[in-house]
Every structure is written in C-alpha cells, then in structure tokens.
Amino acid sequence: MYPHTHHxxxxxxxxxxxxxxxxxxxxxxxxxxFHLHEGERVAVVGPNGAGKSTLFKVxxxxxxxxxxxxxxxxxxxxxxxxxxxxxxxxxxxxxxPLSVADVVMMGRSAKLGPFNWPRKRxxxxxxxxxxxxxxxxxxxxxxxQLSGGQQQRMFIARALAQEAExxxxxxxxxxxxxxxQEGILSLLDRLKKExxxxxxATHDLDQAxxxxxRIMLLNHRIIAFEKPDEALRTENLIRAYGGRLHSTDNGSxxxxxxxxxxxxxxxxH
Amino acid sequence: MIVAMMGNMPTIINWFTxxxxxxxxxxxxxxxxxxxxxxxVVGTYVVLRGMAFFGDALAHTxxxxxxxxxxxxxxxxxxxxxxxxxxxxxxxxxxGAISKNAEIKEDTAIGIIFAGMFALGIALISTVxxxxxxxxxxxxxxxxxxxxxxxxxxxxxxGLVLLVIFAFYKEFTTLSFDPTLAVTLRLPVxxxxxxxxxxxxxxxxxxxxxVGVALMVAMLVTPAATAYLLTQxxxxxxxxxxxxxxxxxxxGLYFSYYxxxxxxxxxxxxxxxxxxxxxxxxxxKQL
Numbered sequence: 001m002y003p004h005t006h007h008x009x010x011x012x013x014x015x016x017x018x019x020x021x022x023x024x025x026x027x028x029x030x031x032x033x034f035h036l037h038e039g040e041r042v043a044v045v046g047p048n049g050a051g052k053s054t055l056f057k058v059x060x061x062x063x064x065x066x067x068x069x070x071x072x073x074x075x076x077x078x079x080x081x082x083x084x085x086x087x088x089x090x091x092x093x094x095x096x097p098l099s100v101a102d103v104v105m106m107g108r109s110a111k112l113g114p115f116n117w118p119r120k121r122x123x124x125x126x127x128x129x130x131x132x133x134x135x136x137x138x139x140x141x142x143x144x145q146l147s148g149g150q151q152q153r154m155f156i157a158r159a160l161a162q163e164a165e166x167x168x169x170x171x172x173x174x175x176x177x178x179x180x181q182e183g184i185l186s187l188l189d190r191l192k193k194e195x196x197x198x199x200x201a202t203h204d205l206d207q208a209x210x211x212x213x214r215i216m217l218l219n220h221r222i223i224a225f226e227k228p229d230e231a232l233r234t235e236n237l238i239r240a241y242g243g244r245l246h247s248t249d250n251g252s253x254x255x256x257x258x259x260x261x262x263x264x265x266x267x268x269h
Numbered sequence: 270m271i272v273a274m275m276g277n278m279p280t281i282i283n284w285f286t287x288x289x290x291x292x293x294x295x296x297x298x299x300x301x302x303x304x305x306x307x308x309x310v311v312g313t314y315v316v317l318r319g320m321a322f323f324g325d326a327l328a329h330t331x332x333x334x335x336x337x338x339x340x341x342x343x344x345x346x347x348x349x350x351x352x353x354x355x356x357x358x359x360x361x362x363x364x365g366a367i368s369k370n371a372e373i374k375e376d377t378a379i380g381i382i383f384a385g386m387f388a389l390g391i392a393l394i395s396t397v398x399x400x401x402x403x404x405x406x407x408x409x410x411x412x413x414x415x416x417x418x419x420x421x422x423x424x425x426x427x428g429l430v431l432l433v434i435f436a437f438y439k440e441f442t443t444l445s446f447d448p449t450l451a452v453t454l455r456l457p458v459x460x461x462x463x464x465x466x467x468x469x470x471x472x473x474x475x476x477x478x479x480v481g482v483a484l485m486v487a488m489l490v491t492p493a494a495t496a497y498l499l500t501q502x503x504x505x506x507x508x509x510x511x512x513x514x515x516x517x518x519x520x521g522l523y524f525s526y527y528x529x530x531x532x533x534x535x536x537x538x539x540x541x542x543x544x545x546x547x548x549x550x551x552x553x554k555q556l
Contacts, residue, residue, distance in 0.1 A: 060453045078455070085453050096317060096446050097503045106443045110454035115436055142501035162454070 007082070011074030013038045013166055013197050014059060019068035021054050028054040030220045031068070038165075041188060041198045043208035046218035047241050052201040055218065056168040059199075060085040072166065081110040084159030086169040089151055094144035100154050101139040104129055107161035122161075129160035132194075133187060149180025156187060160194070167191075169200045173207065185211045205232060288526040293413045300415045300423055301518025301536060304479040304488065307427040309510035310434055311472045312493035313503070314465060318445050321490045322376060323364065326383035328473050328485035330360040332390025335407055335477070340393060346414065346478075350422050353477050357470035360386070365466045387482075410481035410533030412522070419478060426475050430468050441465060442503060479518070480533040487537040492517065495544045498551050513543050 014036040021029040029051045036042060044052050057063035059070055061077030062085065072080045084107075107129075108122045118126075130136045133153040138146065146154060152172050159167050173181045185207065188198055202208055208215050208228065215231035217223040219240045224231040288294045315324050334356025335349055342348045364382060368375040394404050406414075415423075434441065444451040444461050451458050473485055480488050496509035521536030528535070 060449075061455075062449055062452050081453070081455055083453055085449055087447065087449060091449075092447065093317075097497065097501050097506050098442075098446060099502065102442075102503070103446070106439070106446070106450060107454075109439050109443050109451075109456060112439070114440070117439075158450075 005073075005075045005079030007072075008074035011071065012036060013073060015069075015071045015074075016059070017069045017071075019055075019058065019070060020066050021051070021058055021063065022066045023054075027220060029058070032222055033068075034216070034222060034225050036166075036197055036199070038197055039192055039195045040214065041192065041212050042200070042214045042216055043212035044199055044201045044216045044218055045203075045205060045208050045240075046223075050219045050240070052218060053170055056085060056170055056199070056201065059083065059166075060168055082163065082165040084162050084164035084167045086152075086155045086159060086167060086172060088170045089148060089175065092151075094151070096143065098143055099140050100130070100135060100143060100146065100157075101126060103143055103154055104157045104161050107158040107164075111163065125161045125163070126157075129157040132160060132190070133157040147180065148176050149183055152176065152180075152184055153187060156184075156191075160196075164196065166197045167199070169198065171201050171203070173200075173202055173204060181207070205237075208232075285523075288523065293415075294522065294526065296415045296417065296420055297412045297522055297532065298519055300412055300420055300479055301522055302515040303420075303423050303427050304476045305492070305514030305516075305518040306511040307430050307472055308476055308488040309492045309496070309514035310431060310507045311468055312489040312514075313496070313507045313510055314434075314441060314445055315469065315489045316493040316497055317503075320469070321486060323368075323379060324469060324473070324489040325486035326379045327357065327361055327364060327469065328482040329383045329387040329390075330364070331356040331473060331477075332387050332407065332482055333393055334360075334390075335482075336390045336393035339403065339407075340397070347416065347418050347422075350419065350474060350477070354426070354471065354474035357473045358467055361466040361470035361473075362463055365463065406481065407477070408481045408483045409531055410477070410479050410484065410536075412479045412532045412536075415478050423475050426471050430471050430475070433464065433468060437461065437464065480536060484533050484537045487540060488514065491537070491540040491544050495540070495547045498544075498547045514540065517543060 012035040016035065017033050019029055019032040020027070032055070044055065046052060054063065058065050059072075059077060060083045061070075061080070070077055072083060077083060104126045105118055105122065108118060108125060112118065112122060127136070127139075130139055133156050135150060135153055135157060138150065143151065143154065155172075156167070156169075172184055176184070188200070188211065191198060200212070209232055210228075212228065214225060215228050216225045217231050217236050217240045223240045224233075224236045289298070312324075315321060331353050334352050338349045338352025364379055367378050367382065390407075391404065394407070397403070440451070440456055440461050443454070443456065444458060444465075448458065451461070469489075472489070473482075476485055476488055492510040492514035493506065495513050496506045500506050500509055517540035518536050521539040522532060524530060524539065525532040525535040
C-alpha cells in the first residue's frame with residue numbers, strides 16, 4: 001500500500017484558510033478562505049487567469065501553497081488519495097496506446113499498492129464506474145477514438161474507480177457540444193447519490209447557475225461564494241470580470257471572454 | 270519443379286546455418302536477441318514519453334566513462350561493461366536533475382552536456398596510439414566479439430530491467446500517461462522517475478557492445494515506434510517491439526555476414542526497414 005492518511009470525519013471535506021499562492025512574483029491566489037460540505041456541488045467561475053487551475057492544483061496537493069493552509073478531513077492534501085484532479089482534455093496525449101478500461105484502472109493504482117496486479121474487486125470497481133458513466137460498451141476502445149464527451153466521462157469513471165470523495169474538474173465542458181455538456185451535467189447530478197463532492201471550473205455562467213448549489217466567483221480573491229442568484233449579482237460580476245461584462249436586453253448577463261485556454265499566466269489584472 | 274526445390278532445400282538451410290557454425294556468430298545472435306528485447310521494452314516508454322533525444326544524449330555521454338575504463342584496464346573488454354554501467358547511471362540521473370532545474374531550455378542543456386562529454390571521451394581515447402579501431406567499436410558496436418561472460422552480464426542485467434518494468438508496469442504507465450494523476454494517487458513520483466532513468470541507463474550499458482553509443486538511440490526508439498504504428502495496446506506494443514527488435518538483430522547479423530557490412534549498422538538498418546514497411550502499410554490501410 002502506498003501511504004495515505006485516514007479521515008477525521010468530524011472535519012470538513014475541504015477547509016482552506018488564508019491560502020496564498022505566488023508564481024515568480026505574480027500572485028495567483030490571494031488570501032483565500034472557504035470550506036465545502038460533503039456531497040456539495042460547486043462551480044468555480046472567473047475570468048481566464050483568475051487562479052482556478054491553481055486553486056485545484058493546491059487543493060489536490062500537486063502544488064504547495066506559498067502560505068496558508070489546505071486541509072482535507074483535517075489533514076494536508078498530500079496524504080490523501082480521495083482527491084481526483086480531472087485534467088483539461090487538451091493536456092492529455094490521446095494517441096497513447098491505452099483502452100478506456102486501462103485508463104479507468106489507473107484510478108485503482110493507489111489502492112492496489114506496489115507489485116499488485118488488478119484483482120476481481122478492482123475490475124468490479126472499474127466496471128461499476130464505467131456503468132455509472134454509461135461507457136460499458138466502449139471499454140476496449142482506444143481512448144483517442146472517443147468523442148470529447150466520452151473522454152470526459154472516462155475521466156469521471158477513473159475518479160470513481162479511485163474512490164474519490166472530492167472531484168476537481170478543470171473546464172470539463174469546454175469544447176463539448178450542448179448534448180455532451182448536458183450529459184456531463186446530469187452525470188454530476190447523479191454523483192450526488194454517491195456522496196461525491198464536486199468542484200467544477202467553468203466559463204458558462206448559465207450552467208453554473210442551473211446545475212450547482214453554490215458558485216465561487218474567483219479573481220485571485222474570492223469575490224463571492226454563495227447560492228447562484230446571490231453570487232451572480234451584477235456588482236459581483238463586475239468586480240470579477242471588470243470591463244469585460246455586458247448586459248443583454250432580456251436581463252441575463254453575458255461575459256465576453258477573448259480566449260479559452262485557461263493559462264494562469266495569460267491575464268494579469 | 271518440386272524436385273528442383275527439393276534440390277535447393279539443403280542450400281537454403283545451409284544459407285541459414287552456415288554463419289551459425291561459428292561460435293562468435295552464435296553468441297552474437299543471442300546477444301542481439303536479448304539486447305533487442307530489453308531495448309524494445311524500455312524503448313516503449315522512451316517513445317511514449319518523448320525521451321528519444323535524452324536516450325541519444327545518454328548513450329553519447331557515457332563515452333568518457335568507457336574511455337577511462339579502456340585506459341585504466343589497458344583495453345580489456347569485459348570490465349568496460351561496469352565502467353559503462355556506472356557512467357550511464359550517473360549521467361542518467363544527472364541529466365534528469367539538470368533538465369528539471371535548468372535555467373536554459375532542457376534540450377539545450379542536454380545538448381551541451383552530451384556533446385561536451387562525447388568530445389571528452391574521444392579526447393581520452395585518442396591519447397592511445399592505435400585508437401581508431403577501438404573507438405569505432407565503442408561508437409558502432411562490436412557484437413561479434415561478445416564473450417560468454419559478456420553474454421551473462423547482458424542476460425542478468427537485461428533480465429533485471431525487464432523484471433523491474435514488470436513489477437512497476439502500472440506505476441510507470443500511469444506516470445507516463447498522466448503525471449498529475451500519479452501525484453494525486455500519491456505514487457512516489459520522484460522515485461519512479463529516477464528508477465526509469467536508471468533502467469534506461471542499464472539498458473544503454475547492456476546494449477553497448479551490440480550497436481555502440483552512436484547507434485544506440487535506434488535500438489531504443491525504432492522497434493518501439495514500429496510497434497506503436499501497429500497496435501493500440503501498451504502491452505502489445507512492448508511485445509511487438511520486442512519481436513521487431515529481435516528479428517532486426519538476427520536478420521541484421523545475416524546481412525552483416527553475407528554482405529560484409531558492419532554488424533551494428535546492419536541491425537539498425539534492418540530495424541529501420543521494419544519501420545518503413547510498417548509506416549507504408551499503415552498509410553495504405555488508411556487510404
């Protein structure tokens with residue numbers, strides 16, 4: 001077994017206190033504090049370069065904080081295997097000679113431990129995960145032959161096989177057509193039954209408002225972290241997006257974002 | 270017609286068996302097959318992780334180590350394996366560390382080290398008067414002079430490499446496909462990376478006599494790349510690569526015997542032909 005920490009169940013699944021992250025002089029996250037409840041679904045919304053990916057990397061223990069604290073069930077992320085970081089699809093080599101089942105089985109690596117090969121119990125996890133995301137008929141398919149939505153669902157299956165309790169999804173809807181987006185969103189709704197806590201970075205304010213219990217409006221600092229109608233009040237949006245916000249005739253708001261790659265270095269405001 | 274073919278049979282069989290009456294050819298064949306399998310399996314990760322340049326650089330970087338061993342031991346071959354192995358491991362981990370912390374671009378840093386070390390190796394060897402023959406053996410291989418003792422070293426260390434890859438197959442694969450996942454699964458990422466670099470280093474030392482430092486990268490990447498074109502499963506890629514590499518070794522040695530061309534070059538050219546066939550075959554299939 002690779003070492004991992006046991007959970008203190010009286011502690012929140014995620015507790016962030018005064019978190020600051022600096023990259024060579026530039027502040028990506030500035031004094032952020034919040035906590036999540038178990039089973040909650042949260043959308044993280046903000047302009048490009050607002051620090052969404054950085055937040056996910058620190059929470060998953062991939063990147064150390066400059067200062068402040070991140071605790072998962074009362075202890076540092078680096079000891080936990082219950083956090084799944086689901087990457088943007090553009091960050092993966094889709095020509096890699098792996099099948100869908102191979103990738104989902106990777107989620108079992110931690111629980112399997114060194115020198116062990118998958119056993120029946122692990123295959124059960126993999127098949128159950130693939131059932132949940134409705135990919136059971138594509139298990140032997142090479143991953144590059146999947147559609148964008150299927151690729152995203154495969155990653156969710158991998159997180160389920162990992163027995164993740166906290167899923168961090170970086171722009172899972174970007175580049176997908178509307179039916180695929182709806183498929184992912186309804187899948188996230190179903191995950192609530194499995195008591196998985198979900199944080200999703202997204203550009204789409206409508207989807208954030210319709211499918212998530214709370215919205216974190218982020219621009220290096222937390223501008224708002226509330227129920228959707230509270231969080232997305234116009235003054236909050238203006239504080240988050242600055243001049244790049246326009247009101248439309250029917251009263252809904254539309255943000256104009258000039259680029260879609262979520263490079264943390266792309267914009268400094 | 271049949272009679273004519275029957276009449277030719279002994280000649281064909283003779284064509285295949287004639288080289289094998291020499292013990293050095295037998296040892297060469299065994300070495301080519303063993304080295305081919307090890308290079309192909311390790312090479313699968315080299316290809317998938319885009320480490321071809323690293324492999325090439327590493328092979329060249331060990332030349333000063335070999336040269337030093339050559340000067341110290343007065344030209345004996347067997348001890349050179351240990352000099353090569355030691356230098357390869359130090360160079361592999363060293364290049365790995367530098368490429369992580371470099372202030373200049375990674376490939377530039379590797380390029381500077383590899384050319385500098387290679388030049389140092391040539392300089393050292395050139396202090397010996399009759400150096401050209403030995404130098405060319407280090408550069409291009411000398412598979413027909415593989416001794417029984419060298420064969421054992423290849424078997425033991427090659428076997429060790431395969432064993433470690435088998436043991437850490439899922440970790441190496443996870444790390445190569447999605448390093449971030451490996452971190453969130455709390456796999457010992459730094460350790461695994463260094464282990465893989467060490468395996469590549471051992472592979473380079475094991476292959477030294479077969480193809481030499483200058484052609485080493487071909488054994489690491491060509492069979493694996495050929496297999497990559499033909500399969501979509503990692504385990505099949507390793508298996509196919511091992512088959513292509515072994516066949517290249519054997520067929521290459523026959524070419525070398527009958528056409529009197531350098532053995533290392535013949536093996537690499539055969540592997541290259543396999544790649545070209547696979548490439549063309551795939552293009553035709555896609556039409």
